[in-house]
Amino acid sequence: xxxxxxxxxxxxxxxxxxxxxxxxxxxxxxxxxxxxxxxxxxxxxxxxxxxxxxxxxxxxxxxxxxxxxxxxxxxxxxxxxxxxxxxxxxxxxxxxxxxxxxxxxxxxxxxxxxxxxxxxxxxxxxxxxxxxxxxxxxxxxxxxxxxxxxxxxxxxxxxxxxxxxxxxxxxxxxxxxxxxxxxxxxxxxxxxxxxxxxxxxxxxxxxxxxxxxxxxxxxxxxxxxxxxxxxxxxxxxxxxxxxxxxxxxxxxxxxxxxxxxxxxxxxxxxxxxxxxxxxxxxxxxxxxxxxxxxxxxxxxxxxxxxxxxxxxxxxxxxxxxxxxxxxxxxxxxxxxxxxxxxxxxx
Numbered sequence: 001x002x003x004x005x006x007x008x009x010x011x012x013x014x015x016x017x018x019x020x021x022x023x024x025x026x027x028x029x030x031x032x033x034x035x036x037x038x039x040x041x042x043x044x045x046x047x048x049x050x051x052x053x054x055x056x057x058x059x060x061x062x063x064x065x066x067x068x069x070x071x072x073x074x075x076x077x078x079x080x081x082x083x084x085x086x087x088x089x090x091x092x093x094x095x096x097x098x099x100x101x102x103x104x105x106x107x108x109x110x111x112x113x114x115x116x117x118x119x120x121x122x123x124x125x126x127x128x129x130x131x132x133x134x135x136x137x138x139x140x141x142x143x144x145x146x147x148x149x150x151x152x153x154x155x156x157x158x159x160x161x162x163x164x165x166x167x168x169x170x171x172x173x174x175x176x177x178x179x180x181x182x183x184x185x186x187x188x189x190x191x192x193x194x195x196x197x198x199x200x201x202x203x204x205x206x207x208x209x210x211x212x213x214x215x216x217x218x219x220x221x222x223x224x225x226x227x228x229x230x231x232x233x234x235x236x237x238x239x240x241x242x243x244x245x246x247x248x249x250x251x252x253x254x255x256x257x258x259x260x261x262x263x264x265x266x267x268x269x270x271x272x273x274x275x276x277x278x279x280x281x282x283x284x285x286x287x288x289x290x291x292x293x294x295x296x297x298x299x300x301x302x303x304x305x306x307x308x309x310x311x312x313x314x315x316x317x318x319x320x321x322x323x324x325x326x327x328x329x330x331x332x333x334x335x336x337x338x339x340x341x342x343x344x345x346x
Contacts, residue, residue, distance in 0.1 A: 005138040016189040023185035034182040046181030047116045054202045064245040079107040102209040120163025121265040123194035127156035144322035200258020211238030264308035271316045273344045302329035309336045
């Protein structure tokens with residue numbers, strides 16, 4: 001472990017400690033045990049405390065995107081506001097997916113259950129990447145294996161399993177697990193970072209829906225599978241472009257993380273990959289996002305996406321091991337992506 005790696009680890013440790021201290025101050029001195037405000041937070045799951053953050057980010061992180069949003073509302077009929085559905089429904093139904101959508105009236109809808117699922121994916125990817133890839137790399141102890149005895153990893157796996165359960169069955173959130181509303185201080189560092197990535201993911205996902213309005217996809221049904229595929233990629237590329245319009249260098253890395261986590265969340269909704277379908281496979285969409293986000297080979301987003309492929313495989317009984325060694329994170333990504341392409345169904 002070289003000097004620069006030691007410095008990164010020390011800084012990371014100090015930041016984690018500062019989050020824990022602030023959390024304890026809030027709970028013991030200010031006597032505030034939860035972030036929930038019944039007068040302003042709509043919903044039944046702990047993700048409700050971030051609903052206003054989503055709107056704030058849409059309005060503030062990129063003036064260029066906000067101008068596009070206002071133009072869509074004033075000139076193209078986009079419905080102002082976002083419909084927030086609290087319906088105790090699982091995400092996947094026989095004929096629909098309750099995620100984020102835009103209808104023919106150009107009204108955008110989001111669903112509390114999907115939002116909770118997305119937060120769980122953001123949290124588990126963040127923790128798993130940090131504890132399985134990033135920290136071991138810095139210590140010179142990277143093995144490519146998930147450390148399931150690590151306390152943070154055990155919590156991340158439990159959060160992941162809860163999020164995945166929401167696909168097919170609604171259930172309440174166990175408050176003993178990390179969550180954005182009320183949590184043990186030992187989880188505060190990862191919870192607050194996950195909150196940021198979640199909000200950035202929603203920025204990307206909602207920008208994608210605005211893209212469907214921008215290109216007038218909502219005014220007709222695609223005639224062919226090829227047209228449907230292209231529409232989804234066009235909306236993805238629209239959202240990528242809006243992420244890159246953010247000029248704040250402090251926020252841009254989080255927005256890129258959010259775009260990657262949002263796309264990875266779509267991956268976990270399907271147990272199979274197909275060729276020539278009506279929608280582009282999630283792995284193809286992730287690759288498209290990665291290659292257009294202007295990432296460097298050592299940027300952490302490559303590692304997060306790589307880990308998502310491995311976790312997806314583990315969950316659905318497919319072995320996609322992380323490489324035992326690598327020169328950089330992009331190399332890990334492309335090696336696992338190659339493995340995924342070998343199992344696609346015709």
